[in-house]
Amino acid sequence: MRAILVQLHRYVGLSVAVFLMIAGLTGSILAFQSEIDAVLNPRLFRVENPGRPLPLSTLVSRVETAMPGASVRGVTLPTDAGGSIHVSLAAVGQKQLDQDEIFVDGATGQILGGRLWGAARVDRPHLIPFIYRLHYSLHMPGSWGVWLMGGVALAWMLDCFVGFYLTLPRGTQFWKKWRPIWKIKRGAGHYRLNLDVHRAFGLWLWAALFLLALTSVAFNLNTQIFRPVLTALLPMSPSIWDRSSLPLPPPVRVGWDQATTLARAEAVRLDWPHRPVQRIALAREAGFYQVRFGNRHQAGFGTWALYVATTSGHIIGAERGGDGQAGDIVDALIYPIHSGQIAGLPGRILICLTGLVVAMLSVTGVYIWWKKRAPRAARRHHERSKGPSTQAEAIHAAE
Template identity: 60%
Template structure:
């Protein structure tokens, strides 16, 4: 069995190494995605002064009046005084397409600070971090292909975590005495031994984090295709409002942004929530608003959502972070684990470091395979006199 597992670990690792280098390096940066984006683009994220913001409905009305082709579907209120408001937009029916999908707005007067196309490859600082995120998540491949590919890589990586761990276990006794050196890096070793020790020791010390990153990555990329069906089969889960069929005729949403926000805040107070509003999203196809409570990178289970009917203001559904059935709790943990925010700033630092370790594991693994391959080739040639004679003739001809 062990030779077969060695074969599996070797070639699965080689197949996914390049993808893991990209995922590791981009993931390290994305552990501090918001901070890096704001640092690179202060002109988009910050405004002078801290005047009272316009209400979401008034702000949306001003933007749609200035840009009649724009359909606003998400509003991100300012986190604090001096922050801009971010609008996620699309083109209204009959207006073609837009070359941007984010608008940054001064919350006090509705003036436009800037626009960008989230995830587009453009050589400027405004688009850098969103592009890094898209590269991490989809390799910038079109449609769902990139997400499926990286989800498949995560599944293979998750399997390889177990295989790699098993291969570190020593054969024979005393077990602990033989296993202990594998957790360490030999001082003064040559390049091959150094790379082998780095590969084994770093993988062992961070094994649990690496496995959780692989699991959460697969769950996020293959959520509806694989993760949710498997989770629902194993644990009780609640039905999700987004999974409801879209009505043939879109409902008329008589409630506006301000109405939905007021209704959601009332429900949040009733439930004892004391968290800021992070996002208001209008799903016009289903006819509801989603109001998210809880900012990015808060420790714990992440944000909570309240869904409000756009036709009569009823509370349709509530997704409370860390609440619901057992399956809901597991599902809500996947993004906080993957980003590190489940443990706050220390968790994000750990994810940043682990992303670099993933790159190290990939590079050292390929190096160890390459050196072993050279050694095997050399041994075969040594045992084959004809090969040696042929090589000598070539050198003589030169």
């Protein structure tokens, strides 16, 4: 059994090594994507002479006038007085947009610049969105990259258990044999150093690595694997996003400002702790606004949300992290765990370092395989000519 698991760990690791190295390095950058993006693009994220912001409905109207063929689907508000407003756009009809994310001076409505999110470009405005898309889909067309990276994440998640099992020593004196595996021997040669680093970091960060793999599966294979398994194991409440789109979008009788005011009043009624409005999104086809409360990197379960009907202004849904049934709580934890924001800044630092460890484990794993390759080939050649004399030798040859 152990020999089979050794082979499984080896070849699964080799198959996913390149993909995990890309995911690990890009994930380390994305742990601080908003800060890096702002440093790279100060003219987009900062306003020179901040003033009193325009009403949201006025701002949205000016943006849609300036961007013919586009409708505003979301507005992200700045966290301080000197920040710009981020506006997400959707194409109207069959029109192709050159920019679907623009940055606006909230006091004047002036467009500071824009970009096409996820475009295969590495200039300053597009670098972070490029890395983001590379992280989960490798920029492959359609859903192929999402499925591929989801499959890689699934294989990695299962291999976490295999790798942990293979560190467990056999025979007697279990703790005496297992304790050195958690350490890195000083003054060792290159092969032993790589082996120690591969095993020790894999053990010390096993929980973080497993959770990263699990949450990656949840993102990329959500409807295919994660949600069916979750709903089979734990009770879940129906999601407002599961509602089917209406044949014709309902009329938008409630404006952006009114929706935000109604959501704020509902938050007070629900006795939610004071949190700023972070983002307002319009799901036109489903007939509601989503108003999110909290900061972008809010520790814990992240931002909370209220849903306001576009026709009547009624509150038709609420999402507060940590509430609901067991499945709702697990589902709400996926992004906070994957991004590290569940623990605030220390959690994001841990995710950044863990991403580097993922890349390092991929490199050391390939190195260990390469260094063992020649001796294994020579041993197999010798055994084919002679054949193992004992069962113990046969097992050793398989390993």
